[in-house]
Amino acid sequence: MTHKLSSEVAFLDCIDRHFPNSHAHLIIGRGDDCAVLACPERICLSSDLFLEDIHFREQYFSPEDIGYKALAVSLSDIAASGATPLGFSLDLMIPEGRNPAYWDDFFGGMASLAQKYNVPLAGGDLSKSPILGTSVTIWGAPTRTAGGTPVFLSRTGCSEGDIIFLVGTLGLARTGLYALESIGRNAVDEYPAATGAHLRPVPQLEAGQLLSAYSGITLMDLSDGLARDLPRLLGEKTTASADKPSAKGASINITTDMLHAEQLSYALEKNLDPVLEAFKGGEDYALLGTCPASIFAELSVKLPQIQKLGIVTNNGKIIMNGQPVTEHGFDHFA
Amino acid sequence: MTHKLSSEVAFLDCIDRHFPNSHAHLIIGRGDDCAVLACPERICLSSDLFLEDIHFREQYFSPEDIGYKALAVSLSDIAASGATPLGFSLDLMIPEGRNPAYWDDFFGGMASLAQKYNVPLAGGDLSKSPILGTSVTIWGAPTRTAGGTPVFLSRTGCSEGDIIFLVGTLGLARTGLYALESIGRNAVDEYPAATGAHLRPVPQLEAGQLLSAYSGITLMDLSDGLARDLPRLLGEKTTASADKPSAKGASINITTDMLHAEQLSYALEKNLDPVLEAFKGGEDYALLGTCPASIFAELSVKLPQIQKLGIVTNNGKIIMNGQPVTEHGFDHFA
16 A cells, blocks of 8 residues: 555554454555455456546435445456455545545445455555546455365356346336436435435345355356346347358346336336346346256255246347347446 | 557457467466466556656657557556566557557567566557557566565655665656657667667566575666655655654765766756756656665675665655755656
């Protein structure tokens, strides 16, 4: 952690109040050039940006929400690997004009999640910046199978006939985002579940760890919406057409009974197709995966919230409710 | 690596051209929710921001320089731990208006350094952003002593009587920065060494690894200037006064013969004290450390570029050339 704030002592004190600097995983914690970490033979690691007006808006994100979600989206990547988070580092971009109470709330929101999953803040960087933003890097330990083999799940490797499943909500966060964008923070009262899904997504860590005990699973987290992420799960070749006939495809079914009442009422009010909206989605932070058809019944017992979306096909197309789908999902960059 | 660019395929292709996605350390490389890394029992890890108009200016940084330095400052943290870099992740903030050639140069500058130290790009994030910037997280393996014990160096733990040493230049990058700020990119012709020290700092990895073979060494990288970093090496209590009489201090000597000719000529031209400028410094990315006096002679043989700056005292003060020093060094935030 390099120090680049004249008020860095105040910042570091605030961080120290919220995040313990000792943990079995931390040999050397915050305050040196590098943290030193006790590691298993393999770790998984992911980094994510969380930037003002790109990934969140201060008009309707409280400082606690921002701190919370900056870490939650990274924990979701650990969930998608079926892993257990070991630690994280935080690079914080600090604009002028926020008072100490703001940062206390920000770190409080982040620390609530760090505490829940017992994941220590190992280090990072603080810098003045024209925009508020974070870069969180997070790493995790593999879940061990009954035989003791360390396993990380990957998004690649599904097979024709595999069942496509979902753990978490589909498109609920999109409804929340749209409601917040049009109504502002007051949308929290009208659409509590949907805005909660956007402001405070719940990383599916326990589900990811449970899934990693099974063979033949592929898994990813649903961050950009089913429409954009499903082709990634199937492999990039699904974007190709007739000249690549061997590419994997999917046949899925999304029905209104799979959607939250708030999605249905919002779609009704705005004259939108709730199923297509759910398909487009975005920032669901649900888990999207595949498994051999033979184990889905057992998974459904162990993980009652798992939903079957469809099956992997071999025709390079995505078919939803019997029709080819061409719509694109949520895209932060477009 | 989550994907958030509509032109992400072009970006990822460019990244793939510059950075191999296979390496003994990478079990799963870029393209999944997490990278999976083969790790020794302990690793060190550091994250740093590198932001437009905070840490660099596009007026006089070429795209290659920006890509290079974003990684170099992180490698310098690994050097300060006496470690060997194993891998890094890159979160890239992408403003509008740069063409593909710009990014090819940017990644080329970064890849030149990654290739030199055989350090793979394991993953990261791409996002649209109002400013250009990076967050680089880097991790490294410990150097092993003759007995096979894995060692990371830390900045804490120096003792009274230890020798304070430096590996690298002192204040040369500050001269480069000031020349670039006042003259612009043309300063490269007039002050090639000084501007080079600011634009393309050389991480002292080999020196750090060599130092970690010795007992009783403390080490940090000199990123904020000797004036600000020396108290950190001595322990934060050096900022206290008479009520903490047991705090460590330092007595150092900086003479003009230790400084580069460009520092002297620039100081002469601007009517500055070259020694005080060198003390303030900033972004030297030299290694600053302490060692028992008994081993300094041997270190000087193994590491001919090592310079003695002074000794650790027990009076809580920093004395330079016989006088107490109160000046503050370079501060990105102030």
